[in-house]
Amino acid sequence: MTGADPILSVKNLSIRFRTGDGMVYAVNDVSFDMHAGQRLAIVGESGSGKSQIALSILGLLARNAEVEGAALWKGRDLLAMPAAEINKIRAREIAMIFQDPMSALNPYMTIERQLSEVVELHEGMSRSQGRARALEVMDAVKIPDARARLRAYPHEFSGGMRQRIVIAMALMCRPALILADEPTTALDVTVQAQIMELLAEVQQAMGTAIVLITHDLGVVAGFCEDTLVLYGGRVMETAPTRALFRAPGHPYTRGLLRAVPNINDPSATLAAIPGSPPNQTHPPRACPFAPRCEDAVTACFETLPMLEPHAGTASRRACLRPVEALT
Template identity: 70%
Template sequence: MLSVQDLSIRFKTPDGYVHAVNNVSFDIAAGQKLAIVGESGSGKSQIALSILGLLAKNAEPTGRILFEDQNLLSMPASRMNKIRAKEIGIIFQDPMSSLNPYMTVERQLNEVLELHEGLRGKAARARVLEAMDAVQIPDAKNRLKSYPHEFSGGMRQRIVIAMALLCRPKLILADEPTTALDVTVQAQIMKLLDDIQKEYGSSIMLITHDLGVVAGFCDETLVLYGGQVMERAETREIFAAPSHPYTRGLMRAVPNINDVDGKLQSIPGQPPNQLNPPAGCPFAERCSDAVATCAETMPVLTDGAHQRACLRTVEELS
C-alpha cells in the first residue's frame, strides 16, 4: 500500500541545512501495523508529514513515497487534498493544538465530511455520531455541541481519532497518540486503535518514542536515530533479540516492574547535530560498543527479515 524509498528531508535555515531524515526506506502492506520508534528529533514526525505533504515551506524532500503506485512527493496540491483524510488519515500527538478551541466538536468533524464526501445536515450528523460511538465517547449525541476544553485529555484524543476515521481511510498515521496521557488511558487508546484496525482493515503507522507502547500492537518495528534506520524487524523479534546498540539502549530505558533497584537507565550523551551530521554512524558518540571505524564509516542497513545498520556483528556485541 505504501512504499517509502530513499526518503531524505533537509530544512534550509540561516545557519545551513538541517538533515532531518536520511535515506529512509520501508513498506507498509494492507492491514499491517508498523511502528517507527526513536528519541525526539530522530525524524519520525517529519516522515509522517512528508507522506501527507504537510512539511514546512523550507523543507526539501527527495526520494519517493508511493501510495498505491502514486508518488505523493510529486503530486499536485489539488490531488493531495483529495487524499488527505479520505485515503490517509492522521492522528496528531497533541489534541489541544490540533483541535480548534473556538469550534464545537460537531462542526470540526463535519468539515471533514463536507470537504471530502459532500455530506451535510442529518447525513453528516449520523456519520459523526457513528465515528464518536466507534471511539467510545459516552453520550455522544449530547456532546456534539461541546468545545474541546470541555473534554478530558483522553476524550480529546478519542475525538482526534474519530476525525481520522470519518472517511474510513486505508492508512492511518498515528503520531504519538498517547503523549501526555496516563498509563491507564494509554492502554485504552491503544486497545481502541487495535479494535478499529481490525474492524476497518486499515493499515497503521504508529510513531512513538516509547517501545512499551508498541509491544503486542504492531507487526513490525523500525528504529530510527539521527534520521536513519538503525534496525527493523518483527516487533516480537525486536523485543526478544534487539541487535543494535541503540535499540538495546531504548529497551533498557523502559521501566521494568521486576527491577528491584527501581533505577531508570538512560542513554548518555545527546543526539547528533543535524546541521553538521557525522561522517560515520550517528550513534557512535553515545555507543559504549563503538570502535574507531564507527566514527568514520557509515554503516549500511543489512538485508533480510531482521535488518540492522551497525559495523559490529551481533556476536561481537553479545
C-alpha cells in the same frame, strides 16, 4: 511481510532544512513499506526525524524543507504531487493523529461540526449524513452518550476523551492509513493504555493500516507487529516487534530497551543512554550513533553502515559490529 503490493512505499526518503546555520539533515535515506492493515511503529528519541517523515507523506513540511526520494501511494508519488491532489488524499485516504488533541480541535466549534465537516468537505455528504457518520465514529471510539455530546465543545471533554474525538475525526472518511504521531504522549499513563487499546480495536475492526510514531518502545510492544528504529534521521534497525524485543540487533535498540520500565519490577533503575543526540548539521558519513555507542570501534566513526538483513531473520540492521560482539 505479505505477498500483496504495499499501499505505501517510502523509498530513500531524505529531508533537509535550509537554516541560517546551514543545512539540517533531519531524515536520511529512509525506506519502508506499509501493507493494508499493517501496524508499523517508528521509534526514536526526540529530534530523530519521526514527525518529518509523517509530515512529508502528507505534503505538510515547512517551507524551508528539501525532499528527496519517493513516497508511493498506490503507485503515485506523494512527494511529487501538486497540493490540490494531495489535499484530496489527506483525511480521505491517509489521516493523521497528532500528539496534542487541543491543537487538532477547533475550540469554537461543536464536535458535531468538526467531525461532519470532514465528510461534507471531502465526500460531499449532506449535514444529516455527516451527523450520522459522526455518531457512528463517536460510538466506535466509545464516547459515552455520543448523541447528547455532539453539541459539546472540545473544552467540555477530558484529555482522554478529546484524543478519542481526534481519533474519531481521523476515522470519518475511513482512511486506508493513519499516521499517529505520539498519540498518547500528552496523556497520563492509564489513559494512554486505554487509547492504545482503542486504536488496536478500531484498527482491527476497520482494517486500517497504522504507522505509530513514538519515542516510547514500551507503547509499541503489544500493538505493532513491526518496528523501525530511527536515530539521527537514519534507520538503525527494522524487525518484527517480537524479534526486536527478544533479540535486538543494534546497540541503539539495546539501549532503548534498557530504558523501558519493567512492569514486573518498577523499582528497577532505568538505564538512560549516555551522551546527547547527534548534531544534524552535517550529512552523515559514519554511524551517527558511534559517539554514544559502547560497542563502537574505529571503523564505526569512519564508515556509514548499510541496512542489511541480519542472518537468518526477518530483521535488518545498520551496524558494522557482529551481533555476537555486542555488549
